[in-house]
Amino acid sequence: MTQKDTSLTPELREEAERLAEAAKKAGLDCFPTIFEVVDYQQLNEIAAYGGFPTRYPHWRWGMEYERLSKSYTYGLSLIYEMVINTNPCYAYLLRANSMVYQKTVMAHVYGHCDFFKNNYWFSKTNRKMLDQMANHSSTIRKIMNDVGHDEVEAFIDTCLALDNLIDIHGQFKSPVKKKSLEEMESEAKRIPGKLQSKKYMDQYVNPADFLEAQKVKIQHEADQQKNFPERPERDVLKFLIDYAPISTWQKRVLEIIRDEAYYFAPQGQTKIINEGWATYWHSKMMTQLAPLNESEIVDYCDHYAGVVATHGGRLNPYKLGVELLRHVEKRWDEGKFGIDYINCDDPKVRREWNTQAGLGRQKIFEVRKFHNDITFIDEFLDEDFCHQTKMFIYDVDPKTGRQVISSRDFSKIKQQLLSQITNFGQPLIDIVDANFKNRGELLLSHQFSGVEIKHDFAIETLKCLHRIWNRPVHIETWSEDSKKRISWDGQTSSIDKA
Amino acid sequence: MYTKMESDLNRFRKIVRGKIKSSLRKFISSGDLIGRQGNKQVTIPIPRIDLPRFTFGDNQQQGVGQGKGEVGEDTSEGQPQPGEGEAGDQEGNHDLEVEVSMEELAKILGEELALPNIEDKGRENLEDKEYKYSGVLKQGPESLHHFRRTYKEALKRSIAMGNYDPKNPIIIPIKEDKRYRSYTVINKPVANAVIIYMMDVSGSMGDEQKEIVRLTSFWLDTWLSTQYKGIERRYIIHDATAKVVDQDTFYRTKESGGTLISSAYRTAVKMIEDEFKPAEWNIYLFHFSDGDNWSGNDTTECMKILEEKILPISNLFCYGQVESRYGSGQFLRDLVKHFGDNHDKVTLAQIKDRDAIMESLKIFLGTGK
Structure with a gap:
């Protein structure tokens, strides 16, 4: 070529x-x-x-x-x-x-x-990702040369089934600090749960019922420590890399998949x-x-109309994004913010509100710096915008099986939209117990928010997880109004009441 | 920019091929592929190859949209168009449609049914030459100059002579280094083949029976087409009398009345005598019927024609008996009685229903004749 x-x-x-x-x-x-x-x-x-x-x-x-x-x-x-x-x-x-x-x-x-x-959400991404991807590629090629193309590709398939099980906020959390030896010693000297105080203040700082509550708390923490992992772990891939019984090359592949998943995560957010x-x-x-000239502008408009068009009433991210930004710009230009505006109930006053604040441009730059889709919509999508842009909720009419507009209620729309984009519209899943039934089985838990997970897919995914964990795997979720546990033990799948 | 899509694409095609292979039985009995033929391509719908994930299920029917309309009104002014506008990353839920050449499809069929390649009847006088550039020679025309090999030789020579300097790697090929591509001649027999399809269209053959015949012939065609370069097809329908018809009529005609199978065989013999010299043609005969013949006398007549006129000049005679409510199925038993189960050129199959098509294909083509 x-x-x-x-x-x-x-x-x-x-x-x-x-x-x-x-x-x-x-x-x-x-x-x-x-x-x-x-x-x-x-x-x-x-x-x-x-x-x-x-x-x-x-x-x-x-x-x-x-x-x-x-x-x-x-x-x-x-x-x-x-x-x-x-x-x-x-x-x-x-x-x-x-x-x-x-x-x-x-x-x-x-x-x-x-x-x-x-x-901000892109601040942790690797800006040399082209090189990084090339490195990943050569690593994987090398592994393929060593263990065989088919085997590595099959393992990549397995990993990809799990690549949405990452903690998208994990990169922004400070790592859990391990206690130093001194800290542990000084803790041991103190009466459990007792706060430090001067002697004459002790009865006020550490009253008896407080000490009692502390005892319960400490006991609870101690119980938790018996759990493994100590608290639910959302970064399933990391957990598997650290603890799953897989070979070095498999670990390496898993790391690569995880690395790339984190790189792409902010784009989804x-x-x-x-x-x-x-x-x-x-x-x-x-x-x-940098305006176009007269001969170009019509073509441009035609193109723009295509970009912000809605098809069949579906939400178009380009349209929603640009309109909401312009809405924010307009509000801050006209001074439609602050306690006075928010508390104003008179629609006429609200409509004609204009303090000539002129802060719109500044505000949208601020928005682009700090917000992701969820916070953006949560903070700025208001009732006025919702009506202006004719948003609605659709649902399937059980009688006709067709999709119909089911509501134009602002709070419902906003709630629906937010839940739609939470975690990119994917279920939130944590590892809650890696020693389930005290048999080294892996238990995941789906944070149920009203929508069930797809069972056949879940079983297939569990199979992939089993291939890595090598012990029976389970996921707790809700289905038909009761808590269920879907399991795969290497041979058979089962769905039990949990 | 270095691109390596080709190898990834090939990996994908390999997976697709596996999918087609594993669902071949379904394709064979459903007839989905017929009518999807383009010129030399078939479009095969296979389910999207999904990697499993934990995802939300189907009860997620709600969503937020935008547009005019009262509560309760239909939202879909038209289906949403994927990919409109700029780089879309939404994945459609469509089936994958993959294009496969007829040849590839036949190959898959061959592999799945473990079909042997057909041995030609062997006419050495009819041959075609094919040239294949597979070798390298020291002499040849400049137009066939093999640069890489030439430079390799030159490099070898200069290293051997000790005048190769890695810091200044200049290599000058001399005449002895030159290499040229060379071809070898492959003699390819020209194989011509004619397939004569015969079908009983008497009243007892219903639509379902004809559909089975249609499906079976499609796959027979697909396989035989890859085995011979030029292939002719002829169609004969019969009840009490036989007619030569075109493909369309063959599958559509519904006659009523009696059945004289010998009429079809006679027509076939005449056709072969007129059009296809047995010395030059590989001749295949496929006969489909529900097994009802008018009289025992006619059956005897049929056996006679088969034995004396048809079998000596043809590669293969196949009889497929389609089960129908009215057919007695007697003809198959008569054939078995006459020719036995393991006759060289006669293969017999009973096609009970669509699922049996695959088995019958195997019987018909498994002989490699």
Whole structure:
């Protein structure tokens, strides 16, 4: 295959520089951004690899590629743009796109790039991930050479079944501190649970009922320590790496899968706000900061309409994100915040509220720095916005089997939306006992929030887990209003009342 | 940019192939694939290959949407379009549709049923030459110059002569280093084959019976097409008289009336005499019936034609008996009585229902004739 030149044409380069300048002036703070111009095959390839052409060998990239190519051939979908969170930031442009699209996409990319660099949730990601992925790839290839392609690939499949069992907030928690020897000694000297105090204060600081309560607490803690793990562990992959009876190469593969899962996690956490931010900026740049000329603007509008369109009433993250950001901007521009505004009940006053505060731009920059989808929606999605953008809850009508609008009630909508995006719409699962029944069996627990987990999938996943843990595995969940325990002991599956 | 998609794609295709293989029985008996043939490709729907995960189940029907409408109104103005707009990462729940060439499909069929390749009747005078570039020679035309091998030779020579300097790795090939690609001639017999399908369309053959015949012939076709380069198909239907028809009519016609099987055999013999010189053609005859023949006399007549005229000139005669409510199934018993179970050129199968198609294919094609 001949390698095509992937560098920008002079025309595009000039445009990229102009847009970068405009972005900088507007306050965006991006990593250096490298654009590569590729044809649709290359773009499909890169997209199939999740943006990283250097990934380890696995059949699912092939499947994804096949799917993308097919839908491209049939004209079902077209990827315009692909950008990855690295420093420098790499973005891919589709060669066949018109100039208007290229400009729009570049502006959009600068939006993402600023977000990657400045959003708190991305702060722990590895910005040299391209290299890291290449390292992973060569490690896995090496393992494959040693143990055989099929075996390693099968093990990767096993690990991938579990790769959503990570603790997405874990990276931001401070590690649990181990007590030093001195601390333990000084603790031992004291009467259990007694707080330090001067003698004359002792009866006030440590009254009898307090000491009693402390005793119970200490007893409880001691009981917990007998548990393994001490407290529920959400980072299942880490736990398996540390404690599962697997060989060194398997451990290495599991580490790689976990590493990549953590790398991609923030993108799942910030889908709405990230796309909203990028769309906000490409629209701002194309129409105001580095405006398109008259001959281009209609094409641009057509494209924009496609980006923020809703299909069949489904929520579109681009649309929701950009509209909510603009809503925030408008509110802070008009001073619609603070205790006075919140306590105001008069709809007319509320509507006409405008203190000319002009803080909108500043506020949305703050939003992009600190928020992820959940906090963004939780904090800013208000009743006005909900009605303005015509949100609703849909449900299946049991009589007709069709999907109908079931409610337009604000609080229900918000609750539904939040639960939909919590943990990327995946069940929250912890390891609660790694020595279940005192037989070294592994017990997981699903934090039930109203939606059942899929049983056949759960059993298949348990099989994968069993392959790693090598002892019977269980998951506690709720189904049909009672607590159930789904188990796999290596031969048979069972669902029992728990 | 270095890309390595090809190997991942091949891994995926291998898995798909395994999936097709494991659900081949289903495909064979359901007829899903017929009508999905393109020119040389079949589109096969296989379930999406999912990695299991802990996910929410189907009772998660609620969701938040946006748009006009009163409470209680339908939301779906149209199905949501996946991938619209910019890079979408939502995964559709669609089945995978994979395209497989007919050849590949036949290969899978062959592997699954453990079918032997067909031995040609052997006509050495009819051969075609094929050239394959597989060797390397020291002489040859410049157009076939093998650069890599030439440089390898040159490198070997310069190292051997001791004038190779790793710091300044200049290698100049001389005439003796030059290598050229060379071809070998492979003689390929040209195999022509004709398949003559015969079917009883008398009143007792119902729609289901014909569907079974249709499915069976599709797979027979698929297999035989890969074994011969040029393949001709002829279709004969019969009740009390026989007619040569096209493929469409073959599967659609429903006649009523009696059955004289010999009429079809006679027509086939005439067709072979007129069109297909037995010395040049591999001849396959497939006859499907519910086993009812009008009279014992006619059956005797059939055996005679088979024995004297058809078997000496054909590769294979297959009789598939489809079970029907009205058929007596006598003809199969008569054939067994006459030719025995292990006749060289006669294979007999009873196709009770769709599930038996696979077994009958194995019987028909398992002989390698």
